[in-house]
Amino acid sequence: MKNPIQMIKQCIEKDEPYFVLRGQDICALAAIETYYKEVRQKVKNPYFIEEIEEIMKDFKAYREEVSKTKIPD
Template identity: 35%
Template sequence: MKDQKKLLIKCLKDEIPAFVICGTDICSVRTMEQYYEYAKEAGCNEDFLEDLLLYIEDFKQFQKEEPEKIKLPD
């Protein structure tokens, strides 16, 4: 999960469906927290789970620092 941009570009190039969650999305943190639980139950490796937790914390921090930018996705 270390290079999300690279992963997205690969998906687009290879026509693989991808889903992007933006930090301004009011639903993003809860969505990522639920995904973390699914990933943990599925047996994803610890590095992946640790990276995901770091992303979740980044989103929380962004939303705390920039509350005026948080909105419903459109």
């Protein structure tokens, strides 16, 4: 999996917008599930699809473990 800090630094250097989701964000899992559906339809790289699936699983596990999400910061 790519280093998210490095990715953000690259975006800042290029003046490119970026978007961050946190596990505690009540909307994050739904956003990732929707993104995952789009990736499955439009991306051919199986490694990238697998990466997004792992991220989605991590968010689901976090939600089950913590069971406390909130409005995004």
